Amino acid sequence: MRSYSLIAPAKINLYLEIIGDRPDGYHELAMILQSIGLADQIDVHSISTDSIRVHCNHPQVPTDKSNLAYRAAELMVRQFPEAFAKYGGVEITVNKQIPVAAGLAGGSTNAAAVLVGIDLLWKLGLTQSELEDLGGTLGSDVPFCVAGGTAIATGRGEQLSPLPSLDNIYIVLAKYRSLEVSTAWAYKTYREQFGHSYIRDSDNLAVRANAVHSGAIVKAVVNKDAGEIAQKLHNDLERVVLPAYPQVLQLREVFANQEGVLGTMMSGSGPTVFALFESQQQAEQIKLQVREAIIDEDLELFVTRIITHGIKVVSSV
Ligand code: C5P
Structure with a gap:
């Protein structure tokens, strides 16, 4: 080939x-x-x-x-x-x-x-x-x-x-086209602002004193409980990105105020914000509502879903 x-x-x-x-x-x-x-x-x-x-x-x-x-x-x-x-x-x-x-x-x-x-x-x-x-x-x-x-x-x-694998969870993604956040900046700023919360363990590794712990959301994923997963969404980088980028904070708030949204969170170092839903119909509906709530041509909205694969070959010649 x-x-x-x-x-x-x-x-x-x-x-x-x-x-x-x-x-x-x-x-x-x-x-x-x-x-x-x-x-x-x-x-x-x-x-x-x-x-x-x-x-x-x-x-x-x-x-x-x-x-x-x-x-x-x-x-x-x-x-x-x-x-x-x-x-x-x-x-x-x-x-x-x-x-x-x-x-x-x-x-x-x-x-x-x-x-x-x-x-x-x-x-x-x-x-x-x-x-x-x-x-x-x-x-x-x-x-x-x-x-x-x-x-x-x-x-x-x-x-x-x-x-x-999870399935049957639908997603709306929201991102301002012209807004970009540097991943290196987000981590560096986090370190500058919250670095003091690290302690050293007996192996001299840095560990966090006030850890959030992923146990609850891992359990929710294992139980395939979409509602519980959505309740336990967490992203430490929101602590630096949301205050610096009011538009991202606004997206989080607009999603959080819509009925039918199971949960909402920023992805990675942002600025994309996502919301989770039980059905595609609900996701499409909220996409329309967010479009009405934020009149801005710069805002991109996508409806998609959770999938179970990474890189996939679709054709070969
Ligand atoms: O690994 P990657 O090149 O995607 O990371 C981009 C930047 O994000 C790194 O240069 C680093 O500043 C930050 N980063 C980090 N800790 C990680 C992953 C990324 O500080 N675990």
Whole structure:
């Protein structure tokens, strides 16, 4: 095969707790990550020249080395030079549906798709765990994007423990098109403002004194109890993003005041806010109500649902 088309789903954070700071500058996290139906399509194609080319339908997405999908291809070239010599270069086409810099892992899921696509193009036969390990060197969310579904993520976010799949939960996502939040800024600001709440344990690891604890929401996920999951949504980064970005706070408040919303939370480092529902009909209804409550053409709203997979091949030629 010379070409593969892959679906690269976005994710939301049902839970994001910052446990402590790490010597490598990252933060020790406890998260529950969830794949959602909103997805990009990635086409990977072998080309005769020995180059990497990226195309994207979205004007804001770079096509050079600053694009994580490009860096994923570069990583594969470095790791597997013989396959690169045999099969030639790679052309990557990204059809973007996931909002950029949104807290939905759009870039990470594109990188995950490139790893999976090149593994197939070059007939490398890598295991999922090998692909996840490669992904972890590109970004903290990339391993989850390879695996998908529902998972607990610890460490930087790259250590995964799968949870039972959820289904029948519908989502409205809301994001201001022109509003972007830097993930690095959000974590740095959190550290500056709340870093004092860390203590050192006997192994000299940073741990948080007033931990929130993910036990209750993990139990709700295991019980597939959508109402309980929605009650236990949590995101520590809201503590820095909501005060700095009043529009995000407003979205949270507008969702919270609508009847039928099971729960609402910011995803990742934002600025996307999501709300959970028991039915698609309710989700569509609330989308209309939010559109009426906030008259602003900059506001994007999506209805989607929880899904059970990560990167998926849809066709090969
Ligand atoms: O891993 P990734 O490149 O996606 O992370 C983006 C930025 O978010 C990092 O440069 C870091 O500033 C911050 N981050 C963090 N702790 C994590 C994950 C990300 O501080 N566990």
